[in-house]
Amino acid sequence: MTTEIMPAQDLPQIKGVKDVPYDELFVSGHRTCQGCESALVMRHMVKASGPRTIVLGSTGCMYVANTTYYTTPWVVPWMHTQLGASGSAALGTAAGLKVLMRKGKLKNEKINVIAFCGDGGGADMGIGAISATLTHKDYNCLVLLYDNESYANTDIQLSSQTPYGAVTTFSPSGDKKRLMHTRWKKNVPGMLAAGHPESRYIAAGCAAYAVDLMNKIRKALELGGPTFVHTLDPCPKGWDYHPQYSQELGHLAVETGIWPLYEVVDGVCNLTGPTRQIAEGRKKRKPVYEYLKRQGRFAHFIDEDVEHFQAQVDKMWTDWLIPGVIPFTVPAKDVAILKIDKKPMHEQKTA
Amino acid sequence: MAVEVKTKETNEIETEQLATGCEAIAEAIRLADVDVMAAYPIRPYDGVMQAAAKLIANGKMDVEYIVADGEHSQFEIVKHACAVGARVFVGSSGVGWFYAFEAIAVTAGLRLPVVAICGNRALDDPGAFGTEHNDSLAVRDLGWLLPWAETAQEALDLALMAWRVAEDKRVSLPVAIGLDGAFLTHSQHIVKIPTQAAVDRFLPKFDLGDRLLHPDNPITIAPQVDQDWLMEIRRQNDAAMRNALGVIREAHADFKRIFGRGGESPFLDEYMTDDAEVVVIGQGTLSLPMKVAIRRLRKERGLKIGLVRLKWFRPFPTEEVVKSLRRFKAVGVIDRDYSFGSPYYGGVLYNEIRSALYSQEKRPVIVGFIAGLGGREIEQPMATEIFEKTMAAGKGDLAAGDTCHWIGVRE
Numbered sequence: 001m002t003t004e005i006m007p008a009q010d011l012p013q014i015k016g017v018k019d020v021p022y023d024e025l026f027v028s029g030h031r032t033c034q035g036c037e038s039a040l041v042m043r044h045m046v047k048a049s050g051p052r053t054i055v056l057g058s059t060g061c062m063y064v065a066n067t068t069y070y071t072t073p074w075v076v077p078w079m080h081t082q083l084g085a086s087g088s089a090a091l092g093t094a095a096g097l098k099v100l101m102r103k104g105k106l107k108n109e110k111i112n113v114i115a116f117c118g119d120g121g122g123a124d125m126g127i128g129a130i131s132a133t134l135t136h137k138d139y140n141c142l143v144l145l146y147d148n149e150s151y152a153n154t155d156i157q158l159s160s161q162t163p164y165g166a167v168t169t170f171s172p173s174g175d176k177k178r179l180m181h182t183r184w185k186k187n188v189p190g191m192l193a194a195g196h197p198e199s200r201y202i203a204a205g206c207a208a209y210a211v212d213l214m215n216k217i218r219k220a221l222e223l224g225g226p227t228f229v230h231t232l233d234p235c236p237k238g239w240d241y242h243p244q245y246s247q248e249l250g251h252l253a254v255e256t257g258i259w260p261l262y263e264v265v266d267g268v269c270n271l272t273g274p275t276r277q278i279a280e281g282r283k284k285r286k287p288v289y290e291y292l293k294r295q296g297r298f299a300h301f302i303d304e305d306v307e308h309f310q311a312q313v314d315k316m317w318t319d320w321l322i323p324g325v326i327p328f329t330v331p332a333k334d335v336a337i338l339k340i341d342k343k344p345m346h347e348q349k350t351a
Numbered sequence: 352m353a354v355e356v357k358t359k360e361t362n363e364i365e366t367e368q369l370a371t372g373c374e375a376i377a378e379a380i381r382l383a384d385v386d387v388m389a390a391y392p393i394r395p396y397d398g399v400m401q402a403a404a405k406l407i408a409n410g411k412m413d414v415e416y417i418v419a420d421g422e423h424s425q426f427e428i429v430k431h432a433c434a435v436g437a438r439v440f441v442g443s444s445g446v447g448w449f450y451a452f453e454a455i456a457v458t459a460g461l462r463l464p465v466v467a468i469c470g471n472r473a474l475d476d477p478g479a480f481g482t483e484h485n486d487s488l489a490v491r492d493l494g495w496l497l498p499w500a501e502t503a504q505e506a507l508d509l510a511l512m513a514w515r516v517a518e519d520k521r522v523s524l525p526v527a528i529g530l531d532g533a534f535l536t537h538s539q540h541i542v543k544i545p546t547q548a549a550v551d552r553f554l555p556k557f558d559l560g561d562r563l564l565h566p567d568n569p570i571t572i573a574p575q576v577d578q579d580w581l582m583e584i585r586r587q588n589d590a591a592m593r594n595a596l597g598v599i600r601e602a603h604a605d606f607k608r609i610f611g612r613g614g615e616s617p618f619l620d621e622y623m624t625d626d627a628e629v630v631v632i633g634q635g636t637l638s639l640p641m642k643v644a645i646r647r648l649r650k651e652r653g654l655k656i657g658l659v660r661l662k663w664f665r666p667f668p669t670e671e672v673v674k675s676l677r678r679f680k681a682v683g684v685i686d687r688d689y690s691f692g693s694p695y696y697g698g699v700l701y702n703e704i705r706s707a708l709y710s711q712e713k714r715p716v717i718v719g720f721i722a723g724l725g726g727r728e729i730e731q732p733m734a735t736e737i738f739e740k741t742m743a744a745g746k747g748d749l750a751a752g753d754t755c756h757w758i759g760v761r762e
């Protein structure tokens with residue numbers, strides 16, 4: 001055995017930034033873009049889970065740009081898995097560890113198993129395997145879906161997580177068709193929470209709220225069984241904005257109510273961070289326009305598109321948040337009254 | 352009904368019982384102390400999973416038995432379980448095998464010793480589920496070891512051999528055992544079930560060594576190597592495949608010593624070849640009707656004919672095949688598969704055999720036969736036709752030789 005690392009499996013909730021572990025288990029040596037929030041998710045994820053962790057990564061930016069031979073940034077054991085296989089990888093690894101420990105072929109201890117996937121690998125191709133894994137309640141493993149809202153690695157193609165109307169290489173804006181993509185984003189954590197009552201922990205997070213995210217990872221691992229965390233990750237290349245604004249866009253996604261932060265623990269839904277404040281009426285939801293106008297992928301939007309987008313988000317807040325899990329109704333008075341600049345978006349001043 | 356018998360060689364008590372090919376494999380899974388297996392239904396391989404499930408339900412073995420959501424998941428589950436040191440088993444058939452193709456390809460690339468069954472079956476549409484070997488053969492260029500069993504006994508024995516060879520550090524490659532759908536998977540034979548003690552002497556514990564994925568050994572498996580290293584890695588896989596020939600020979604010798612079975616050669620099973628002038632060669636259960644034909648035609652017509660059955664297709668035992676086949680005047684190669692548009696419009700085995708013998712100065716005439724596709728029975732008139740054509744080719748009938756014949760096709 002090559003390295004001596006003391007077993008450590010205490011994963012208490014982190015109270016504040018000063019409480020965050022010092023150890024870096026995802027270090028330099030990767031080639032992700034400047035401002036890549038998905039890479040930050042990787043870093044937070046292993047910081048939170050600690051050294052007794054095995055990470056499995058499905059194909060995508062977090063594989064291709066992260067593990068070039070000779071320069072891997074992973075300090076913890078890491079293995080590649082296929083694009084649609086994060087669920088199966090988590091399950092197989094957890095099953096292997098479990099049986100080897102039961103039969104005395106491996107020292108008995110708790111080892112965290114985390115399999116990550118992108119939105120393409122997780123929400124499209126791999127959703128069946130993730131869903132199956134979440135029904136295997138005897139295995140301890142976490143599936144983390146890092147969502148940069150496109151098949152980023154293969155040059156930014158449309159996925160089922162790409163927002164309504166966004167430009168990708170598979171959904172350009174043209175003379176005849178301004179919007180090539182008119183499907184609404186699939187509610188992955190919602191449907192997984194609704195459909196897998198035996199999974200004890202399903203959450204939506206964002207690296208812009210790092211402590212919140214780390215605590216979600218820890219809670220998932222502590223509660224055990226198969227669990228799921230979905231993060232929304234601003235991607236400067238795919239979303240077309242200056243890398244220095246990644247954190248800000250993460251904040252805006254939450255503050256506009258587009259990406260609510262929550263966790264479903266044993267079937268009970270807790271809203272977290274600013275989402276909670278908004279729902280409790282302590283904070284006003286910002287207009288989605290604030291978020292959309294900062295990104296080149298929405299530059300072709302006209303008022304009508306923004307209005308549609310806003311209406312959909314409003315509907316989510318008023319009618320439902322997680323269908324089948326939490327009927328989430330906010331009184332009409334608390335829904336922000338939105339003012340929309342009448343000029344087409346591309347003519348408006350952007351930050 | 353199980354009866355106890357004493358093995359000659361070791362004086363140990365083993366049981367003898369009626370079992371199908373699938374049930375025999377399930378016994379092998381129990382005896383090998385498999386840690387993780389993943390199931391998904393498709394006939395005919397799924398008989399193995401059903402038999403194994405019964406053993407688990409009756410408390411006869413301790414294994415994590417995962418019913419997966421599809422074949423891709425099945426193969427990915429065991430691949431990852433294997434990486435943390437678990438001995439694994441998996442399998443599929445026909446289109447299911449193809450559904451798992453991506454996972455099958457990377458398992459060999461990662462040198463993970465997964466043992467699988469391919470219960471051979473035609474590729475469904477238009478509505479055919481019987482035996483055909485194209486499913487197994489599709490992985491022939493991927494780095495999987497491919498043996499074929501003839502009887503339920505051989506299925507059990509080959510499975511034990513498969514873990515031993517696959518997990519040997521000089522090999523570390525996956526194995527897919529071919530079992531002819533229905534003919535072997537679902538027909539009963541008398542099978543000797545070895546004792547646990549004997550199996551433990553034959554099959555060492557699985558140890559991945561410094562390739563184990565574990566927090567005490569924080570390695571990275573399958574980083575991006577791109578063009579910088581892929582040729583070297585392919586070359587290592589090639590070396591492992593070459594090593595497998597020697598490792599199979601060793602394992603076969605040990606197997607014979609411990610269990611007293613396994614035949615002369617690990618790679619070939621020769622039937623009535625001593626005085627034969629003309630033979631046929633093929634894989635799996637097609638040997639059974641051919642053996643009947645040989646006995647009958649020898650008795651009725653005094654023909655000097657025999658059979659060579661190939662037990663391992665990958666690694667291809669070129670040396671053994673050449674040594675055996677060059678003795679004969681003519682060789683008929685029977686394929687239960689087909690390779691559309693291939694040289695001389697032949698089957699996969701036909702082209703491999705021709706290629707193996709090409710460098711020989713004196714070589715037999717080689718004739719190809721496509722027979723029994725989709726599970727069609729190879730009946731005695733067909734077997735007779737195969738021998739007659741091969742003999743005619745041996746006598747210089749050019750229309751019969753150097754080409755490939757479809758047997759029993761309505762034209």
Ligand SMILES: Cc1ncc(C[n+]2csc(CCOP(=O)(O)OP(=O)(O)O)c2C)c(N)n1
Binds near residue numbers: 083121
């Ligand atoms: C089965 C399969 N199909 C297609 C690909 C090509 N491919 C490689 S990375 C990738 C993008 C994955 O997108 P996503 O999961 O969203 O991750 P991201 O690249 O955005 O990080 C694709 C499609 C593949 N590797 N495997």
Ligand code: SF4
Binds near residue numbers: 032036037065148
């Ligand atoms: S394309 Fe996006 S997800 Fe991929 S490395 Fe760059 S910023 Fe990260």
